[in-house]
Each structure stands twice: as C-alpha cells, then as structure tokens.
Amino acid sequence: MATQPHNSLRILFVDDESSLQEFMRLEMPRLGHQVTVCQDGTTALQALKTATFDAAILDLRMPDMTGIDVLEKLKQVSPDTEAVIMTGYASKETAVEALRLGAFDYITKPCRIVEIEGILIRILERRKLKNKNLALQTRVQAAEGSTGLIGHSPTMDVVHRVIETVAPTDSTVLITGETGSGKDVVARTIYQKSRRADMPFVPVNCGALSPTLVESELFGHRKGAFTGADRDHKGLFEVANGGTLFLDELGELNKNIQVKLLRFLESGEVRRLGDTESIRCNVRVICATNRDLHKMIQADEFREDLMYRLNTFEIQLPPLRERREDLPQLAKHLLARSAKRTPEQVANLLKPETIDAMLDYEWPGNVRELANAMEYAYIVAGGQEIGVGHLPANVRLKRSKIPFAQPLADQNSPMILQMPGAANTRTLHDIEMEHILRVLEKNNRNKPATAAELGISLKTLYNKLNRWEEQRKTAG
Numbered sequence: 001m002a003t004q005p006h007n008s009l010r011i012l013f014v015d016d017e018s019s020l021q022e023f024m025r026l027e028m029p030r031l032g033h034q035v036t037v038c039q040d041g042t043t044a045l046q047a048l049k050t051a052t053f054d055a056a057i058l059d060l061r062m063p064d065m066t067g068i069d070v071l072e073k074l075k076q077v078s079p080d081t082e083a084v085i086m087t088g089y090a091s092k093e094t095a096v097e098a099l100r101l102g103a104f105d106y107i108t109k110p111c112r113i114v115e116i117e118g119i120l121i122r123i124l125e126r127r128k129l130k131n132k133n134l135a136l137q138t139r140v141q142a143a144e145g146s147t148g149l150i151g152h153s154p155t156m157d158v159v160h161r162v163i164e165t166v167a168p169t170d171s172t173v174l175i176t177g178e179t180g181s182g183k184d185v186v187a188r189t190i191y192q193k194s195r196r197a198d199m200p201f202v203p204v205n206c207g208a209l210s211p212t213l214v215e216s217e218l219f220g221h222r223k224g225a226f227t228g229a230d231r232d233h234k235g236l237f238e239v240a241n242g243g244t245l246f247l248d249e250l251g252e253l254n255k256n257i258q259v260k261l262l263r264f265l266e267s268g269e270v271r272r273l274g275d276t277e278s279i280r281c282n283v284r285v286i287c288a289t290n291r292d293l294h295k296m297i298q299a300d301e302f303r304e305d306l307m308y309r310l311n312t313f314e315i316q317l318p319p320l321r322e323r324r325e326d327l328p329q330l331a332k333h334l335l336a337r338s339a340k341r342t343p344e345q346v347a348n349l350l351k352p353e354t355i356d357a358m359l360d361y362e363w364p365g366n367v368r369e370l371a372n373a374m375e376y377a378y379i380v381a382g383g384q385e386i387g388v389g390h391l392p393a394n395v396r397l398k399r400s401k402i403p404f405a406q407p408l409a410d411q412n413s414p415m416i417l418q419m420p421g422a423a424n425t426r427t428l429h430d431i432e433m434e435h436i437l438r439v440l441e442k443n444n445r446n447k448p449a450t451a452a453e454l455g456i457s458l459k460t461l462y463n464k465l466n467r468w469e470e471q472r473k474t475a476g
C-alpha cells in the first residue's frame with residue numbers, strides 16, 4: 001500500500017455537477033491531495049465502506065439525499081473525517097445547521113479554489129494537532145507508567161472494592177498510607193474508573209507549592225491582587241473544571257488554605273484572590289497524605305471539620321510489609337516496567353531465592369523502594385537473571401534504615417552506587433544530599449520538619465529531592 005505524504009489528504013468529493021467533478025479531479029492532485037469523486041450520496045456511502053478519508057466535501061443538494069444526510073452517516077462511521085458542506089447563498093442557514101452537526105466548515109458556491117485550498121490547509125493543521133496530542137498522551141502515559149493497581153492480598157482486595165464503589169460517584173476521597181505505598185496510583189485509578197475519565201485530571205503536590213503563592217495557585221487571582229499580579233490568573237480549581245483535582249500531600253496545606261478548601265467543598269465555589277465574586281467549579285476532589293491527620297488535629301495543625309468533610313470515603317493503603325503476598329507480582333510488574341517489557345517476558349528473570357530475600361525485608365519506602373530495587377537489580381544484572389547478590393545492599397542485608405550515616409563504608413550500598421561521582425570523589429553536592437537525607441530520616445521523613453531543621457524552604461527541599469531522584473535515575 002502506498003504511504004501517504006504527511007501534507008497530503010485523502011478527500012471524498014460528492015457532487016452531481018460533472019464540471020465540478022472534473023475540476024476537483026484536476027485540482028486536488030495538483031495541490032498534493034488524493035481525491036475520490038462520487039456523483040451522489042449513495043455512492044459516497046458505498047465509498048466510505050471501503051476507504052478512509054481525512055476530509056469529505058459534500059454538496060448540500062443532491063438528487064438522492066442531502067449533504068446533511070451524508071454528513072450524519074459519515075460522522076457515525078468515520079467521526080475523524082472532517083466534513084465541508086458546499087451550499088448556495090440561499091441555504092446558509094442549513095450550512096449553519098451542518099456546523100452544529102459537526103461539519104468542519106462550509107463553502108458557498110460558486111467555489112473558488114483558493115477558498116477550498118485554505119480550508120484544506122486548516123484541516124491539515126487540525127490533523128497535525130490531533131496527532132501531536134495523541135503522541136503527547138502516549139508519552140505522558142509512558143512517563144507515568146502503567147496505572148494498573150497491582151495486588152490481590154486480602155487488604156488490597158478491600159482497597160479494590162472501595163475503589164469500585166466510590167469511583168463512579170462524585171464523592172471526595174481521602175487516601176492515606178505511608179510514603180511510596182501507592183496513593184498516587186489509587187487516585188489515578190479512581191479517576192480512570194470515574195465518569196470524569198475524559199475530563200482533566202489535575203495533580204497538585206501541595207508540599208511543593210510556595211507558601212506565598214499557594215492560594216493564588218489553587219484559587220487564582222485578579223490582576224493587581226498583589227504586587228506582581230500583572231494579569232488575571234486561573235487557579236487549579238478552575239483548570240480542573242469538569243474533572244478531578246488530586247491534592248497530594250494534603251497535610252502540607254496551611255490552615256488558611258484549609259479553610260478555603262472546606263469552603264469549596266461546602267459551596268462548590270472558589271473566589272480568586274482580589275475578586276469580589278465567586279466562581280462555581282464542578283470539580284471532584286481526591287486527597288492523599290502520608291501524615292497522621294488525627295495527630296495533626298491534636299497539634300492544632302489540621303482542621304477537624306475539614307478532615308470529617310474529606311474522609312467520608314477513606315482508603316487506607318497498607319504498607320508493603322503488611323501485604324507481603326503481593327510482593328512477587330509487584331516485583332515482576334515493576335521489573336517489567338524498568339526493562340520496558342511485559343511481566344510475562346521478565347517472569348523468569350527473578351530467581352525464587354531472590355523473591356525469598358525480598359520477602360524477608362521490611363520495605364520502609366514501600367512499593368517505591370521496591371520499584372527502585374528492581375530498577376537497580378535489572379541494571380546490575382545486565383538484563384540477565386537476577387540473583388540475591390544483584391539486590392541493593394540494604395535489601396540483601398535486611399537493613400531497613402538506609403545507612404545515610406556511613407555512606408562511604410559500603411561501596412555496594414545503592415545510595416552510593418546511585419549517587420553520581422560517589423566513588424572516591426564526593427562532591428560538595430553529594431555531601432549536601434547526604435546531610436539532607438540524614439535529617440529527613442531523623443525527622444521520620446516529615447518534610448516540613450526537615451526543611452525547618454535545615455533552614456531551607458519546603459519548596460527548596462522538594463526541588464533538591466526531585467533533582468537528586470533524577471540524578472539517581474540517570475546514574476542508574
């Protein structure tokens with residue numbers, strides 16, 4: 001089959017005027033397009049059964065059926081074909097009706113070739129945009145990894161059941177669980193199973209929002225609301241309108257923002273900073289936190305009324321050490337992700353003793369730590385069978401706490417192997433990261449407390465941790 005040049009369209013032309021048919025047979029190839037000419041609607045519908053077209057130019061008045069009839073049928077069998085209706089001046093209203101039915105545009109007779117050419121250029125542009133969008137979606141999916149929620153241990157079965165119940169409703173959901181236990185995956189699964197799956201999913205890492213801008217980021221602002229607000233700005237609630245807003249690390253929101261979130265949940269309205277009017281937003285909110293909100297309430301850091309408003313449906317994700325039966329399947333899934341293969345293709349790479357060794361470990365970093373361990377082992381084993389010796393040192397030696405305090409003592413520690421330039425030449429940056437990680441551990445991974453002890457902003461801490469994570473990935 002001949003390949004279609006990227007600037008060429010396959011066009012279906014339907015008109016009973018033979019002079020116009022001849023004109024199109026000559027002119028379309030001259031413009032680089034392929035054309036199939038039909039003299040009436042019936043022949044056109046026949047042609048649609050055997051070929052695919054990028055565009056269809058349809059005469060409004062034909063002997064057997066109208067262009068509108070053909071348009072309706074065309075949109076049923078080939079919704080991606082862009083239709084253009086040709087009409088005389090007298091029937092402009094019908095042309096407007098055609099637009100309502102999904103036509104791309106209409107042209108009035110007598111047709112001028114420049115006009116047709118202009119419309120075809122716009123169709124080509126729209127096709128390019130659609131393809132670009134598709135390519136971007138595929139890349140986003142590849143970057144985010146498969147969103148399948150793996151695990152059928154009794155506790156995970158409960159999680160699956162709650163997801164099935166709550167996903168189709170518009171109810172707010174609170175997902176709790178230790179870091180790396182899969183809260184983000186659960187939020188995306190709820191979204192994908194919801195009625196809003198075709199609308200935006202807007203994830204927000206509340207901890208990474210700068211404290212001075214958090215309100216404007218979430219709720220928007222009017223021009224002049226504060227110094228530097230030189231234009232109106234849409235908040236993320238408005239961006240997510242019709243869809244789902246995922247507030248990750250909810251526990252990091254300050255109390256002022258907590259009040260505003262509560263107000264939104266109760267009224268469905270947000271008010272931009274500096275505005276006097278509220279805006280109605282149809283947004284479903286899903287929240288996640290690894291912090292103990294009850295303890296935060298006792299410490300007067302979290303509003304009790306907000307927690308009760310949020311936890312109508314609470315999904316508690318168990319830590320990996322409490323659902324060890326999920327580990328073999330998860331390990332295969334995550335190994336397949338690193339190897340860019342299917343779980344079946346990598347199943348034989350994991351020796352039974354390697355799985356046993358992993359079952360003996362506590363996994364304080366939960367599934368994320370398992371994902372990193374699988375990536376590490378895959379690289380160290382050179383894509384071959386993975387033995388116990390290929391696992392990161394802390395997994396092999398069953399040391400749950402990552403040995404930040406003696407980073408150079410064990411050259412096989414994943415922390416060192418993954419730290420760029422770690423061998424004998426530690427850079428100032430390496431030393432800084434070791435210190436940050438040590439303080440993070442000391443504070444039980446509580447990021448605000450860590451940032452406070454280090455004397456840096458929470459945002460800076462997140463930036464440093466993200467950069468470090470990227471460097472570890474690049475260093476393999």
Ligand SMILES: Nc1ncnc2c1ncn2[C@@H]1O[C@H](COP(=O)(O)OP(=O)(O)OP(=O)(O)O)[C@@H](O)[C@H]1O
Pocket residue numbers: 145148149150151177178179180181182183184185186248288289290330333367368371
């Ligand atoms: N049940 C699961 N099935 C498949 N992959 C999972 C599962 N749980 C977690 N993962 C993977 O583990 C990693 C960490 O998961 P995720 O980001 O959802 O954790 P989290 O609880 O949101 O962490 P944090 O509290 O640090 O934000 C991701 O790569 C995710 O794809």
